[in-house]
Amino acid sequence: MTELSKTGAAVGEPTPSNPSDAFLEVRDLKVHFPTDDGIVKSVDGLSFSLEKGKTLSIVGESGSGKSVTSLAIMGLHRLGARGKNVRMSGEIWLGGKELVGASPDEVRRLRGREMAMIFQDPLSAMHPYYKIGDQIVEAYRVHHNVSKKVARTRAIEMLDRVGIPEPAKRVDGYPHEFSGGMRQRAMIAMALVNNPELLIADEPTTALDVTVQAQILDLIRDLQKEFGSAVVLITHDLGVVAEIADDVLVMYGGRCVERGPVDEIFEKPQHPYTWGLLGSMPRIDRETSDRLIPVKGQPPSLINVPSGCAFHPRCPYADLPKGNVTRTVRPELQQVDGGHWSACHLSPEDRTRIWTEEIAPKL
Amino acid sequence: MSDTNKTDDAVIPQQASAPEKASEEREVLLKVEGLEKHFPIKKGILQRQVGAVKAVDGIDFEVRKGETLGVVGESGCGKSTMGRVITRLQDPTGGKVTFEGQDITHLSTAKMRPLRRDIQMIFQDPYGSLNPRHTIGSIVSAPFRLQGVEPEGGVKKEVQRLLELVGLSPEHYNRYPHEFSGGQRQRIGIARALALKPKLVVADEPVSALDVSIQAQVVNLMDDLQEELGLTYVIIAHDLSVVRHVSDRVAVMYLGKIVELADSTKLYESPMHPYTKALMSAVPVPDPKRRGQKSERILLRGDVPSPIAPPSGCRFHTRCWKATEICRTTEPVLLELRPGQRVACHHPENFADQAPQDTVLLTAAKEASELVGEAVLEEDAKTPAEPAAESEAETPAEAAEAPEASEDSTVAAQESQEPTGK
Ligand SMILES: Nc1ncnc2c1ncn2[C@@H]1O[C@H](COP(=O)(O)OP(=O)(O)OP(=O)(O)O)[C@@H](O)[C@H]1O
Ligand SMILES: Nc1ncnc2c1ncn2[C@@H]1O[C@H](COP(=O)(O)OP(=O)(O)O)[C@@H](O)[C@H]1O
Ligand code: SF4
Ligand code: SF4
Ligand SMILES: [Mg+2]
Ligand SMILES: [Mg+2]
Numbered sequence: 001m002t003e004l005s006k007t008g009a010a011v012g013e014p015t016p017s018n019p020s021d022a023f024l025e026v027r028d029l030k031v032h033f034p035t036d037d038g039i040v041k042s043v044d045g046l047s048f049s050l051e052k053g054k055t056l057s058i059v060g061e062s063g064s065g066k067s068v069t070s071l072a073i074m075g076l077h078r079l080g081a082r083g084k085n086v087r088m089s090g091e092i093w094l095g096g097k098e099l100v101g102a103s104p105d106e107v108r109r110l111r112g113r114e115m116a117m118i119f120q121d122p123l124s125a126m127h128p129y130y131k132i133g134d135q136i137v138e139a140y141r142v143h144h145n146v147s148k149k150v151a152r153t154r155a156i157e158m159l160d161r162v163g164i165p166e167p168a169k170r171v172d173g174y175p176h177e178f179s180g181g182m183r184q185r186a187m188i189a190m191a192l193v194n195n196p197e198l199l200i201a202d203e204p205t206t207a208l209d210v211t212v213q214a215q216i217l218d219l220i221r222d223l224q225k226e227f228g229s230a231v232v233l234i235t236h237d238l239g240v241v242a243e244i245a246d247d248v249l250v251m252y253g254g255r256c257v258e259r260g261p262v263d264e265i266f267e268k269p270q271h272p273y274t275w276g277l278l279g280s281m282p283r284i285d286r287e288t289s290d291r292l293i294p295v296k297g298q299p300p301s302l303i304n305v306p307s308g309c310a311f312h313p314r315c316p317y318a319d320l321p322k323g324n325v326t327r328t329v330r331p332e333l334q335q336v337d338g339g340h341w342s343a344c345h346l347s348p349e350d351r352t353r354i355w356t357e358e359i360a361p362k363l
Numbered sequence: 364m365s366d367t368n369k370t371d372d373a374v375i376p377q378q379a380s381a382p383e384k385a386s387e388e389r390e391v392l393l394k395v396e397g398l399e400k401h402f403p404i405k406k407g408i409l410q411r412q413v414g415a416v417k418a419v420d421g422i423d424f425e426v427r428k429g430e431t432l433g434v435v436g437e438s439g440c441g442k443s444t445m446g447r448v449i450t451r452l453q454d455p456t457g458g459k460v461t462f463e464g465q466d467i468t469h470l471s472t473a474k475m476r477p478l479r480r481d482i483q484m485i486f487q488d489p490y491g492s493l494n495p496r497h498t499i500g501s502i503v504s505a506p507f508r509l510q511g512v513e514p515e516g517g518v519k520k521e522v523q524r525l526l527e528l529v530g531l532s533p534e535h536y537n538r539y540p541h542e543f544s545g546g547q548r549q550r551i552g553i554a555r556a557l558a559l560k561p562k563l564v565v566a567d568e569p570v571s572a573l574d575v576s577i578q579a580q581v582v583n584l585m586d587d588l589q590e591e592l593g594l595t596y597v598i599i600a601h602d603l604s605v606v607r608h609v610s611d612r613v614a615v616m617y618l619g620k621i622v623e624l625a626d627s628t629k630l631y632e633s634p635m636h637p638y639t640k641a642l643m644s645a646v647p648v649p650d651p652k653r654r655g656q657k658s659e660r661i662l663l664r665g666d667v668p669s670p671i672a673p674p675s676g677c678r679f680h681t682r683c684w685k686a687t688e689i690c691r692t693t694e695p696v697l698l699e700l701r702p703g704q705r706v707a708c709h710h711p712e713n714f715a716d717q718a719p720q721d722t723v724l725l726t727a728a729k730e731a732s733e734l735v736g737e738a739v740l741e742e743d744a745k746t747p748a749e750p751a752a753e754s755e756a757e758t759p760a761e762a763a764e765a766p767e768a769s770e771d772s773t774v775a776a777q778e779s780q781e782p783t784g785k
Pocket of ligand 6: 442443444567
């Protein structure tokens with residue numbers, strides 16, 4: 001049986017046939033793009049699951065496969081011309097339905113209703129030439145057989161819900177007439193108009209000022225409380241993670257290197273890359289020691305992924321495990337305890353020692 | 364960012380802390396007075412001017428030798444414009460800029476040329492700011508060509524030295540920008556900026572386009588270079604955590620104005636301007652244990668007003684939970700209320716009320732206060748009482764001692780104020 005974490009969001013290794021009670025379950029997902037230079041292994045064996053009412057944060061540097069993962073869940077890789085150039089395998093279970101093997105039509109029916117997505121750039125989700133309200137009305141009527149008038153009332157209600165002032169007037173505005181923060185709100189209103197059970201937010205606040213970010217995070221949190229949706233929040237800001245996540249999944253080079261309940265990831269992180277992320281981050285809440293502790297080197301190529309542990313060229317501890325194991329054997333996720341998993345060859349003793357003696361004191 | 368004026372880094376032994384005021388005792392390198400940059404808005408066939416974007420609208424500050432001045436504020440508040448004007452990439456429409464005692468406000472291009480060596484700018488976008496058709500060698504050596512300078516040992520040797528200095532390899536000399544990652548390109552931009560051994564480096568969002576791990580590499584690099592070369596930095600960034608980490612002093616901008624200018628530690632530990640407080644409270648703290656402490660969070664309603672028609676009086680009054688009538692009518696002056704902390708507000712936080720007679724909140728303020736954590740409001744309620752009680756006992760000694768005060772137009776105002784010393 002699967003192991004439930006304390007908060008219940010991320011579970012352990014999925015069982016082979018039947019999906020767990022989790023609302024979303026991703027198993028051994030692979031998304032590869034054949035290109036002239038070779039095969040880009042953007043996501044290469046990713047598994048996680050998420051219950052309703054919980055928030056999972058996916059963190060990792062740019063190019064680690066976060067967006068590709070979210071587009072895969074939404075079934076957006078297989079649309080149009082893009083669809084010919086992608087190879088997907090693995091399973092994505094959403095409320096008991098499997099999506100990787102499903103027909104594009106089946107996935108389309110779920111999109112916008114069972115699952116919805118907020119993007120970093122609201123303009124990519126909204127059409128510049130149509131009124132905000134009409135776009136929300138459209139999104140609603142795709143899944144509800146109601147009159148335009150009813151749908152319009154619903155649109156105004158949603159705009160009000162996300163804190164757009166004077167929604168009855170603003171409903172007839174165009175995207176360019178809205179500020180960045182308001183556009184983001186309008187997109188959230190559109191994403192939530194059908195009360196989706198799964199909301200995927202891909203860097204929803206990265207382009208925004210902290211003041212607006214605070215408003216948007218507050219909004220997502222309130223709406224989640226109200227509707228009990230499952231939320232996948234993709235970000236590279238560990239502050240945002242600490243603020244909103246129940247569970248955290250750390251991605252590196254298209255794989256999960258660590259995942260667990262948010263408290264554990266911040267208090268007892270087990271993977272050298274997670275340590276690197278924490279050490280790189282300047283903090284607003286305290287006078288940090290003089291120097292940050294960056295991760296040296298550059299993100300890995302996803303065409304020629306480093307052998308063994310993909311992090312080994314940048315890992316200060318690569319030589320610690322016996323033999324040449326970090327360079328030859330790919331570490332699999334191992335249970336630390338409860339819902340906390342990490343993929344690293346270091347022994348538990350070494351990890352505890354390095355974290356408590358070398359890393360934590362410097363943060 | 365420099366080693367000479369860290370305040371309380373007791374953890375790191377070699378960081379033996381110099382006295383608190385070190386930064387203020389240093390020589391002024393750049394002085395800015397009443398600086399304005401208005402962009403005209405023109406309409407119609409005749410292109411008549413119908414208004415102006417007041418991107419920078421009367422700011423005063425100085426940058427001292429060897430320090431790092433951070434500049435923060437929301438998007439559109441005028442940070443980049445300020446940077447471009449003080450480096451004279453754009454001409455100011457008002458005010459004065461003095462560099463090493465010389466008025467450079469209206470220097471002609473020809474007269475500015477020798478100064479271009481001393482004042483350099485690093486840009487936000489490590490992709491857009493490097494010409495893709497030029498080799499790294501030609502990009503980094505451009506300043507020598509433009510200035511007609513022949514470095515000792517030749518250009519190539521010097522460029523290779525610079526590349527090594529910023530952590531790149533001398534072999535990169537003949538490569539092209541597209542072969543480099545974002546972090547590496549930012550290093551190339553830094554190498555180019557340092558070629559002529561500038562005295563002042565203005566960096567506009569030098570790390571915002573980079574991933575956090577790479578960002579840390581560049582922050583450490585800039586830190587090392589400052590120590591090694593005695594550089595002075597003005598670092599513009601919207602990330603308040605980065606700014607806290609790198610800055611000795613920080614200027615907070617709102618709609619073309621500086622609303623608070625203070626030593627970094629003071630600003631972050633005890634902000635006095637309500638906007639500073641709101642801005643800082645909005646930054647998510649990477650500590651899950653502190654989550655949900657809503658009282659710590661101040662949500663600002665709505666968006667920043669337009670810089671074309673900024674609100675009257677205090678520009679923040681449309682979003683401030685403390686705003687009263689005087690805030691709507693009278694613009695607060697940037698005053699050094701506490702040594703090393705200048706603030707422009709009638710009802711500052713953590714300090715004596717500057718307009719205690721004015722107590723009736725504006726309607727907007729009542730709405731705004733719904734969004735303010737209870738703890739903040741409680742604190743507000745307490746603050747005015749304190750100075751009244753202390754005013755007999757305390758003398759404004761601290762304020763009188765404040766360096767710089769003598770040159771400041773704020774002296775008179777200061778003398779009538781009692782620091783709460785909190
Ligand atoms: N050349 C220009 N013509 C007209 N308006 C301009 C021009 N340059 C800047 N502005 C306006 O001046 C204001 C300040 O712009 P600025 O680029 O300085 O903001 P900023 O604080 O750097 O913002 P960000 O954080 O988004 O970089 C904005 O309203 C902007 O639209
Ligand atoms: N359609 C595509 N064809 C080829 N490579 C792609 C495609 N989409 C994404 N990638 C690559 O997959 C990797 C992961 O991308 P992405 O998931 O967008 O990263 P992030 O974690 O920053 O969201 C990147 O190297 C990206 O260039
Ligand atoms: S497996 Fe080896 S290289 Fe990878 S993170 Fe662990 S110690 Fe570092
Ligand atoms: S209290 Fe008044 S002066 Fe101070 S920030 Fe608020 S509106 Fe401006
Ligand atoms: Mg992405
Ligand atoms: Mg800017």
